Structures are given as C-alpha cells and as structure tokens.
C-alpha cells in the first residue's frame with residue numbers, strides 16, 4: 001500500500017517529511033517498508049505553500065491495511081499544525097490491488113501538480129472518481145500534494161536526486177541549531193559535485209541548515225544515497241533524533257515547460273524560452289536587476305534577477321540589447337524570475353578610439369575638433385578614429401543563481417555538466 005501525506009506543517013513548526021519519517025518507524029509493527037520514501041516538490045509559484053510546497057509518500061507491504069490507515073490518520077490528526085490557518089492536511093492511500101488501475105491517471109496528476117495550478121476540487125474529484133481511501137482536514141488542500149505524491153510513487157520514471165534529512169530532538173525545536181560550520185564545509189568538499197547546495201562558497205553561507213522552528217536539523221542533497229550519507233555523517237552537530245533519505249524531484253527542472261513564444265507564457269508557471277535581450281538591465285530600488293526581452297515574433301516580457309540572487313546579478317548586468325539567451329524560471333506578474341540561463345551569442349559592440357600611428361605604433365592625439373588625429377612625434381595624420389571591439393567580460397555558456405538562492409526544483413549545473421557541455425560549450429556551476 002502507498003501512503004502519502006501533505007500539508008501538515010506551518011511556518012512555525014512541524015515538517016511533513018518528519019511526520020513521514022515517524023510513521024515509517026511506527027508502521028514497522030504492521031508490515032515492511034519498501035524502497036525509499038519520496039519527497040515531491042510541487043509548482044513553486046503556488047502562494048498557499050507553507051515553506052517549500054513539498055509532499056511525501058512511502059510504500060508498505062502489510063496484511064493489516066485497515067490498522068495502518070487508522071494509525072496514519074490518528075497520527076496526522078495529532079501531529080499536524082492544525083491550529084495554523086494555512087495548514088490543511090491531506091492523506092491518500094493506494095491499496096496494492098488498485099495500483100495498476102489508477103497509475104496512469106495519477107501520473108498525469110503528478111506532472112500537473114508540478115507544472116500547473118490545480119484546485120482542491122481537482123484532487124477531490126479524482127479521489128472520488130478513482131474511489132481511493134483518503135482523508136482531508138479543514139479545506140483539504142493537502143489532498144493535491146498527497147495525490148501527486150501517489151502518482152510519483154506509481155510512475156517511478158522521473159529524473160530524481162536524493163536528500164538526507166536529519167531531524168532534531170523535540171526539546172531543541174525552536175532553538176538555534178547547533179551545527180559546526182567548519183565540519184559542514186569539510187563534509188561538502190568530501191563529496192561535491194556528487195552532493196551540492198550544502199554550502200555557498202561565493203556568498204560564504206551554509207545553506208543546508210534551515211532557520212524556522214521545524215524539526216529539520218539539516219538536509220544534504222546529492223545524486224545518490226551514498227554521497228548524501230557520507231556528507232551527512234561528517235557533519236558535527238547537536239544530537240540527531242532520527243534521519244531519513246528521500247528520493248526526490250528536487251534538482252531536476254521538472255517544473256520547466258519549454259516554449260518558443262512569449263504569447264504562450266502564463267503567470268504562475270515556469271518556463272524555458274530563448275529570447276533576445278531588448279533593454280539594458282537596470283538595477284532598481286531593493287537591488288533587483290530587471291530588463292526586457294523579445295521573442296522572434298516581437299512580443300516582450302520582463303526578466304529579473306532579484307536581490308537574493310546576489311552575485312548572479314553581476315553577470316546579468318553585463319547583458320546588452322541583441323544578446324541571445326535561453327532563460328529558465330518561474331513567471332509571476334508577467335516577469336520571469338531567472339533560475340538559470342544559457343548565453344547562446346553575445347552582440348559585438350564597437351567603440352571608437354584614437355588611431356595608432358603607422359610609423360611608431362603609438363596612439364595618435366586629437367588634432368583639434370574636426371581636425372582628425374596626428375602623431376606628435378612622427379607628424380603622421382589620420383582622419384578617422386579606429387573602431388575596436390568592446391570587451392564584454394562574459395562568455396557564452398550556462399550560468400545559474402548561487403546555492404543560497406536556489407529553487408528546490410531547479411537543476412543545479414553540476415548535474416548538467418556532462419551532457420549539456422557536449423551541446424553548447426561551457427557550463428559555469430555556481431558554488
């Protein structure tokens with residue numbers, strides 16, 4: 001049987017993954033947990049999300065499905081942050097004998113939940129149509145994520161990574177996390193690039209430690225169970241109450257929809273689109289860098305590198321009208337929030353400088369307004385200035401926001417290095 005849970009946390013506490021880890025331990029009494037639990041990130045633009053718009057699922061082989069369902073429902077009821085207005089838990093069960101029948105429909109629902117904007121009724125209707133055992137609390141919004149996680153579990157073909165999540169002892173919740181930062185940096189060096197986003201070297205930040213009052217101590221992301229385990233075990237910290245390693249759609253770009261025309265872009269969706277820079281980037285109040293791009297049909301749209309993307313803005317500020325770039329990111333208020341980009345071509349800009357003397361090779365001086373140029377030493381004359389290419393200070397290739405600004409679903413360039421480099425030159429992972 002598949003068990004999936006969503007939306008049990010609030011901004012202040014709990015974490016759906018922690019509840020999942022507890023249940024996996026407690027349910028051993030009724031059966032055997034099969035394979036890795038999954039952690040699914042859904043459409044990152046949805047405003048209802050508490051912290052990360054994540055849902056979880058795991059699979060158990062059991063001869064007592066009724067007891068399992070009863071246990072899960074009573075524990076979610078007990079441990080969810082039900083007092084928080086934003087918390088609307090949902091739990092869905094897929095009995096073993098129903099899996100084949102509902103697999104395809106739930107697989108479609110999973111992809112929609114990552115890329116589109118679904119309503120609570122979309123989930124409730126599908127649950128009713130497929131006649132699935134489920135339970136929603138309050139408005140039942142969590143049923144969307146729970147149903148999506150079931151779809152992911154039943155259709156394991158999606159690109160995936162892993163995250164090792166270490167949880168705090170209950171008495172420590174809400175207090176400052178005690179983690180030795182030097183040990184985190186060493187742990188990162190031991191497995192990078194098979195793990196990523198543990199530290200942000202350019203911005204001198206440890207990024208694997210959350211700051212809210214939830215039970216997560218740290219999370220290490222990587223391309224396999226082994227590297228995330230090696231790194232996590234090297235981290236020196238306060239006592240770890242328990243941990244779990246999730247298979248996840250984090251770091252896969254599953255949210256990105258490829259489009260060719262700006263006309264096809266809708267708010268609250270995420271895209272990959274090739275376009276031409278149309279205006280010089282401007283940095284507005286708050287430190288956000290904004291510029292306009294144009295597609296081949298002449299339609300325009302704003303792109304932004306917001307203040308939290310830190311050093312990434314220095315790259316963006318060098319763009320000039322005419323540069324050809326593939327942008328990836330989420331669209332809100334008709335503005336694409338850049339997560340990564342691929343510079344296809346850069347315009348050559350020329351500037352005029354005083355010409356060089358054909359005799360001595362030195363720069364000539366201006367001979368006066370409208371008088372051309374003259375070499376003082378040799379007396380050589382020239383009428384016109386020389387045109388030279390302006391140094392752009394950037395090159396074609398793939399770039400991304402730094403780890404401190406990474407979206408959960410965004411595929412880090414360390415994962416793109418092998419394949420993409422064959423297609424289009426260089427890849428510049430942010431570190």
Ligand SMILES: [Zn+2]
Pocket residue numbers: 357358359360361362375376377378379380
């Ligand atoms: Zn000269």
